[in-house]
Amino acid sequence: MLNFLKGNWYWMLGVTALAGYLGFALQGGAEQVLMPGITTHGHYQIELDCAACHTPNMGVKQESCNECHAEELERVDDSHPVIKFKDPRNAERLAHLDARYCITCHREHQPELTTPMGLTLPADYCYHCHQNIAEERPTHVGLDFDSCATSGCHNFHDNTGLYERFLVEHLDEPDFKPDAYLRVRDYYLTHFGERGEALEQARAEYPHELKVSQDILHDWSATSHAAAGVNCRACHDMPDAETGVMVWVDKPNYESCQKCHDYEVKGFLEGKHGMRLAHGMSPMTPGMARLPMKPESAHFELSCMSCHSSHEFNTTFAAVDACLQCHDDQHSTAYKNSPHFQLFTQAEDGLRTPDEAVSCATCHLPRVEVSKFGETLVRVDHNQNNSLRPNDKMIRAACINCHGLQFSLDALADPQLIRNNFNGQPKVHVESLDMAREEQERTEASRR
Numbered sequence: 499m500l501n502f503l504k505g506n507w508y509w510m511l512g513v514t515a516l517a518g519y520l521g522f523a524l525q526g527g528a529e530q531v532l533m534p535g536i537t538t539h540g541h542y543q544i545e546l547d548c549a550a551c552h553t554p555n556m557g558v559k560q561e562s563c564n565e566c567h568a569e570e571l572e573r574v575d576d577s578h579p580v581i582k583f584k585d586p587r588n589a590e591r592l593a594h595l596d597a598r599y600c601i602t603c604h605r606e607h608q609p610e611l612t613t614p615m616g617l618t619l620p621a622d623y624c625y626h627c628h629q630n631i632a633e634e635r636p637t638h639v640g641l642d643f644d645s646c647a648t649s650g651c652h653n654f655h656d657n658t659g660l661y662e663r664f665l666v667e668h669l670d671e672p673d674f675k676p677d678a679y680l681r682v683r684d685y686y687l688t689h690f691g692e693r694g695e696a697l698e699q700a701r702a703e704y705p706h707e708l709k710v711s712q713d714i715l716h717d718w719s720a721t722s723h724a725a726a727g728v729n730c731r732a733c734h735d736m737p738d739a740e741t742g743v744m745v746w747v748d749k750p751n752y753e754s755c756q757k758c759h760d761y762e763v764k765g766f767l768e769g770k771h772g773m774r775l776a777h778g779m780s781p782m783t784p785g786m787a788r789l790p791m792k793p794e795s796a797h798f799e800l801s802c803m804s805c806h807s808s809h810e811f812n813t814t815f816a817a818v819d820a821c822l823q824c825h826d827d828q829h830s831t832a833y834k835n836s837p838h839f840q841l842f843t844q845a846e847d848g849l850r851t852p853d854e855a856v857s858c859a860t861c862h863l864p865r866v867e868v869s870k871f872g873e874t875l876v877r878v879d880h881n882q883n884n885s886l887r888p889n890d891k892m893i894r895a896a897c898i899n900c901h902g903l904q905f906s907l908d909a910l911a912d913p914q915l916i917r918n919n920f921n922g923q924p925k926v927h928v929e930s931l932d933m934a935r936e937e938q939e940r941t942e943a944s945r946r
Contacts, residue, residue, distance in 0.1 A: 535607030538616040539788060540883075543770070547777045551606070563600040566768070570884070574656040594626040595619075603654075615887065620644075624652070636940070637933040651930050659893035664903075665934035671902030678900035680853040681865040681876045697724045704730045705746055717809040732757070751775075755802045761868060763802070765880035771800045772880075790826040798824065817857035818842065832919035833858060856900070862886065864895040889916075904931050 537545040544550050551562045571579070582588065583597045596602045605611070605618040612618050624646035632639045646652050652660060699715040718724055723733075733754045735744045747754070752775060756763040767776035774782045785796030798804065805820035806812070818839075822830060833839055838856035845855035859878070866879045879885065885892045889910035897906035908924035909915055915924050 533607060536609040537606050538604075538612055539614075540616055541606060542788065543774050543782060543786065544777050544779065545606075547779060550777055558601050558606075560599055563604075567600075571655055574658050576655050577657045578654055591627050595623055621647075635933075635937070637936050651928075651933075653888055653890070656888075656891060659890045660930060662934050662937065665931050666938055668898065668903035669931060669935055669938075671898075671904065673902050673905040675900055675902065678854060680855065680860060680899065681867070682853065683865060683876050683878065697727060697729055702730050704734065708746075714809050721809070721811045723811060728758075749808075752802050761870075761877050762880050765878075765884075766802065769881040769883055771804075771882075775801075784824045791824050792826045795824045814846070817859040821858040821862075828917045829919055830858075832917065832921065836919040836921045838920065861892060861896040864892075866895055904928075907931070 533545065536542075541551070551558050553559050553562065578597055580598050583592060592598070603619050603623070604616055608618055613621075617623075621644040625643045628646070629643070632641070647654065658664070697719065699712075699719050702710070702715055702718070704710055718730070731746070733750050734746050734748070736747045736750065736754060737743065738745050752763050752766065752772065763772075766772040771782055774780060781799035781801060783797055783799055784791035805816040807815065818833075822833070825831075838860075841850060842855045842857050844850045845852050862882055862885060863878055863880055864885055865876050866884075867874050868877045869875075879895065885895050890907065892910065893903065893906050897910070901909070905924070907928040907930060908926050909920060911928050912924040912926040915922060915926075
């Protein structure tokens, strides 16, 4: 009897401990323990917000994916849109690869199957639909059946930097273009109107009971915001969550910036730096990152002011030093020994024009043309997903402003060159342009 009670006691103690631990986990103490497996680099920041992707008792629905990615796919003119696979003529192909659903190719919590690009399919998935491509394209005769997406030739969704017409348009470009340029932002030439009257420190509007240092007022008075007539309350006054009455906020968040910089904030929330905030979670910190980060920045909470500072809004600092205060991977630390940094410092010293400077932001937060209010404007794209992974997404936004397409493709396909921040010449040759040229010559010959 004693042994029986003793056994029950241990059993009850174990159950109680397990229940307590699971309760602690569900309340936010150790949610990762409940994860069925590691999530990908694209989703791990929001892995604890299960409802972002999962619908109770229904798994991951397509709508969950579209909430974040539909706009991106539409913008890049998705090469394999869902509508293509709803065509009855493709029914046989769907038996091999049901490309109507994102989770057919992208499944989370299965690290043993997941490639660096977040795919959970074998490398031969292209073959199921394109096994006869060599009959249509002599340039593809003899190519390995699993090489479509690994040779700098094709991407399933975004081929804007690789499709044949684009390749032909950029044949024979020099490696280094003599007219390299950086798009000039035209923020003030928009519906916001011309710059307003510059604000002087004496006219700064803030609660009189606050003690504001002259350093802060000086930093602010020298900014473009002050020159445009933006006063303190424009950023610091925010509506109270309950009453809606405008109240002074000592540390404004991204919502304050969003009043005027909606496009930039939208990109920030969609990108790596702000996606947690978009899901109502705590800010991202370098300590959460999977890339190497500087230990001293581990607890640094990311917001608009992380890079732009609170009152100086120094875009030069935001373009380089803001990145390097956190990032500690080989590519980042090699930047200041690269030819790109030489161009940046020469521009800072007045030896080159500002549009010749190449900073971290030039490539990773590029200036892009955006149509708005019936006109084309130049904005800074703060969503890194638009220009990273696969590498060739960077070509149109950044690389070909200064380099030829062949050089760009080769450089982005050379892992060692990427690690040393493009200090040297590419040792990889991507044959996409060679194939495009051969196909063009064959087409022209058939017309003669």
